[in-house]
Amino acid sequence: MTKLIEVQHITKEFPGVTALDDISFDLNEGEVHVLVGENGAGKSTLMKILSGVYTPTGGNIIIDGNSYSHLNPTLSQELGISIIYQELSVINELSIAENLFIGRLPTKQVVGVPVVDWKFINGKAAEMLKMVGLKKNPSTVVEELSISEKQLVEIAKALVMETRILIMDEPTSSLTPEEIQRLFKIIRNLRSKGVGIIYISHKLDEINQIGDRVTVLKDGGLVGSKKLSEVQSKEEIVVMMVGRELKDKYFSTRQSSEDREDEIIFEARNISTPDQKVKDVSFKLHKHEILGFAGLMGAGRTELMNAIFGAGKKESGSIYLNGEEVQINDTYDAVKKGLALLTENRRETGFFHNFEIFKNVSAVENLKHSKLKGATGLINTNSEKQMAEQQKEALAIKCTSIFQNITELSGGNQQKVIIGKWLCANAEVILFDEPTRGIDVGSKSEIYKIMRQLVDDGKGVIMVSSELPELLSVCDRILVFRKGEISARLTSAEATEEKIILAAT
Amino acid sequence: MESTDNLKQKKSFSQIWERFGTLAILILLVIFIALFSADKSKFLTTSNIINILYQSSDKIIIGLGEFFAILIAGIDLSVGSILALTGILAGKLMNAGMPVMLAVFLGCIVGGAVMGAINGLLVNFTGVHPFIITLGTNWIFRGLIMIISDARAVSGFPPEFKAIINYRIFGQIPMAIIIALLLALILWFVTTRTKLGRNIYAFGGNREAAWFSGINIKFYTLIVFIISGVCAGIAGMVITAKTGAAEPLAASGYETFAIAAAIIGGTSFFGGKGRVWNVVIGGLVIGLINNGLNMMRVDTFYQQVVMGALIISAVSLDTFVMRQKK
Incomplete structure (x- = not known):
């Protein structure tokens, strides 16, 4: 197998911090190499070195047999390296096709004058969109796309640039399970074409599905690399990342519903928003309870949270805190009311x-x-x-x-x-909207603990999340959202991934 | 994450620059003008320094108002016409026999607040950028001046009006300077010690995050434009008293001075960053250039060229230094 890139003994020092300490790492043709590590482990620094943003303090990067002490953004691109960042870098105001060819618009000669060859661009763009499975017209303005569709545009852009080394930073953090599967299909397709993929993720469940090899970084140092076929369990990787066995591995904060008190501390009645993203939703939150909201992206969960908090417009509905109705007209009211x-x-x-x-x-x-x-x-x-x-x-x-x-x-x-x-x-009632998106396993479990501590102290906690394992392990009750309405109400005992997915789609 | 040792130094340098950069510009200018003024003995005299402060006072005052508009990543282009309109209003009220203090309070302070509130309300209701709104109200206010004054200057005020504003403390320092410094002191307190000020900075730094943290954006937009309007009104009072007449065309183009004072003072156009005292220094820099160029016997037409060049260089320097931080 040919090595696409080999990083040897890379070190990067910042004032007072060694961000990377003697890291060696390689990527083969047609391989998905997963990179994991807690926040601050050095993943982003390593990526920035590969994209040529940072100059390493020591070490070499070997690509195609040539050794480089550092890269720069242009060189990195010329060598076939593309990065898709977690915060997408598509330009919302331009069309899909323009985004794909930005900075390199192909031209043709018309009466001796070079003009942009739109026919070629739109044709090529349509071809690329087909490859990534995005059913959109290339002239669609990117603004109109959802986050997952924008991500596909970024992948298509990498394809246009004939990328050989594709780095993806937490690509699934804002995707629904369905979209994730579609993404994986595209990644496998790229892999079969010989593209090497460096896949950064916090979601350990995904790693087995998509990765060939995993490398763990911790505090800037290399913990180790393993073939995923040799990894027995998820815990093995968690132990490498954290350096110790997570005592309550993010899964045991839930309490049985019998322990719950019946006192209701928060209630929303008949909430609707003018854009009909939320339609006549009512629910209650008990004391000492973490209430989860499951659903697909765009199901209206965020809109509901915003409407409750006074940040988004509410067409109708009322809110009760400790049994009393409260008027919330703006976010200031919400803050004052707790x-x-x-x-x-x-x-x-x-x-x-x-x-x-x-x-x-x-x-x-x-x-x-x-x-x-x-x-x-x-x-x-x-x-x-x-x-x-x-x-x-x-x-x-x-x-x-x-x-x-x-x-x-x-x-x-x-x-x-x-x-x-x-x-x-x-605050009395805290609404957490995707609190763990893009956060490492260690911090995640800390956030769950904080949430549990809050409800133990008598506060109300609502968690919106698109990660089902998280909802299932943390929440005492789960409401499933579909098209602006609650389609299922499940207790922790009855809730399973299957039931939630069934109710959400 | 920042990188390497020398970056740490750069970073602390940029922090020093953020705090004292404007002052450095001022000192450099003083040295430059002192070296090149035609009559060196006259430039660094007490009377000339007081004169510079006196000439700068109105620029400092409108600059302070503009500072708030820019702090929320907005702008107020109507300060010049608010200044002139409040002067005319106060003048008309005085001439109608109203007691001087009351006329000034109603005409300049209340008048400025109302005009600022109109700006703020229009921004809130239309959702249009303050640049467009105040570009429009600038014309509307100037038009109102012409209607009210019939395009004629209002003058012949009771003598105590001029006497109060031009009163010299210790026989030396004119009231105008004291008013500007007092205003700066109050606004410095507002920006650094009050929740109002903190919330305005938060708004300027991240409008969306501010809204999601309980800060009512529209309310603070209104407050900020009222502050800008009141400052312009105070400047209207000062200028009217200085010249002894409320001219319909007074302070045309003064929004340039106001914006220049704020940005020479390092206020970020992106919002959320800036200091009151640096705006005061920014206003002084403008007054100093006017004065210094006179001292160097530079033609007034060339003075405009220099002023424009200075605005560009001050901001580029600032941008350059800030870029080193990355």
């Missing part, structure tokens, strides 16, 4: 990139004890810092200090800061 919403997209709707950690943590607490939409009152810097230190301790946020800018943290730690923001505000 609701919290951890949004599904931390970068766009979660944190303030111009703020240090401590200012991010105190943002909601500042509003909670204020009048006039939060415009009254003074900042108490000391209590702010104290709060931030507390959350840093309690949530084990990895940072140099609370004065560090939040953008310098890894995804999992950013998520913890946002959770800290809501914990400080001491």
Whole structure:
């Protein structure tokens, strides 16, 4: 088997941190090499070295028998390396075809003047879309596509560039099970054509389905590589990643429904949104209960959460907190009444990139004890810092200090800061919308523990998630959403993956 | 993650720059002008320094208002015409026999607040970018000035009006300077010590995250434009008293000075970043250039060229330094 790329003894040092320490790694033709590791393990740094964004401090990269001490973005592309990042980089305003050929639009001569050859582009684009199974007209504007469709556009773009080494960073984090299977089919198809794929994932269930080999990184060091055919169980990989057996391997927080109290702390009645994404939905949340919302992407779960929280428009419906009806007209009302919403997209709707950690943590607490939409009152810097230190301790946020800018943290730690923001505000009912998307196994189990701790303290917790194992292991009750309506209500005892999928589709 | 040791130094350099960069520009300018002024003995005299402060005061005041509009990643192009309209209003009220203080309060402060509120409400209701809204209201306000004043200057105010604004503390420092500094002090307090200020920064940094954290975007948009309007009104009061007349065409194009003061002061056009005192220095830089170029006997037409070039270089320098951070 030919080696497409070989990374030898790569080291990358940042001030005060060794991000990568003597990493060796290779990728064969027609192989899916899975790369796993907790947040901050060095996966992204390694990818940035391969894409030529970072210059390694030491080591070599061997491609086609040539040795390079570092790459640059142009060279990396010329060598056939493409990366599909978790945050997709398609340009929403352009058509699919334009996205595929951006920067390299083929031209033809018309009366001696080079003009863009749209006929060729649209033809070629249609061919590529067929290969990735996206049934869309190449002239469709990308904005109109769903996240999974945009991802397919990125893959098609890599195909146009005749990529030999395709790096995918958490490609399934926003996909539904069905879309994931379709993606896997495309990956297998690419593999059979000799493309080498570096597949970064946090989802251990997927790795067995798609990978040939797995390499585990931890704290910038190489833990080891294994052929997946030799891996006996998921736990084996978890142990490599975490370095110890996860005591409660993310699965034992659930409690039996008999222990639950009947007291209802939150209720939503007949919620509808003007766009009909949510149609007349009612549900109750018991004390000491984690309530899960399952469903496909676009089923209306996020819209429901936004409508409850006052962030999205509500056409009708009422909300009860501890038995009393509450009026929520905007997010300020929601915060004041004791609701919290951890949004599904931390970068766009979660944190303030111009703020240090401590200012991010105190943002909601500042509003909670204020009048006039939060415009009254003074900042108490000391209590702010104290709060931030507390959350840093309690949530084990990895940072140099609370004065560090939040953008310098890894995804999992950013998520913890946002959770800290809501914990400080001491909310009664917390809505978690996809709280573990793009987060490593270690942080995931920590977030589950936090959720469980919250309900033990008498708070209400709702979790929207597209990962079924997560819902099944964490939630005490699961509501399944389909086309804006609740299509099934399952207790933890009755819920199975099959039942949920059946109700969701 | 940041990289390598020298990057750490660069990073702390960029932090220093963010804090003191504007001051550095000011000091460099002072040295430059001091070296090249035609009459060196006159430039660095107390009376000339006070004169610079006096000339800068109105630019500082509207710059402070503009700062808030830019802080939420917006802009206010109507400050010049709000300034002129509030001057005319206060002048008309005074001439109608209203007590000076009351006329100034109603005409300039309340008037500025109302005009700012109109901007804010229009932005909120239409969802159109403040650039377009205030481009439009700039014309509307200027049109109202012409209608109200019949395109004639309002003058002949009670003498105490001029006396108050032009009063010199210790016989030296004009009230206009004190007003500008006092305003800066209040707004510095607002931005650094109050929840209102913090929420405005949060809004500017990430509008969506602010909304999902309980910050009512529309409410704060309104507040910010009211602040900008009131600042323009205060500047209207100062300029009207300085010149002794409310001119219909006063402060035409002053939005350029306001924006320049804010951005020379390092306020980010993307929102969420900037400091009140740096805007004060930004306003001073503008006053200093006007004054210094006069001292260097540069033709007024060329002064405009220099001013434009300076805005571009200040912002490019800032962008350049910030880019090193990456």
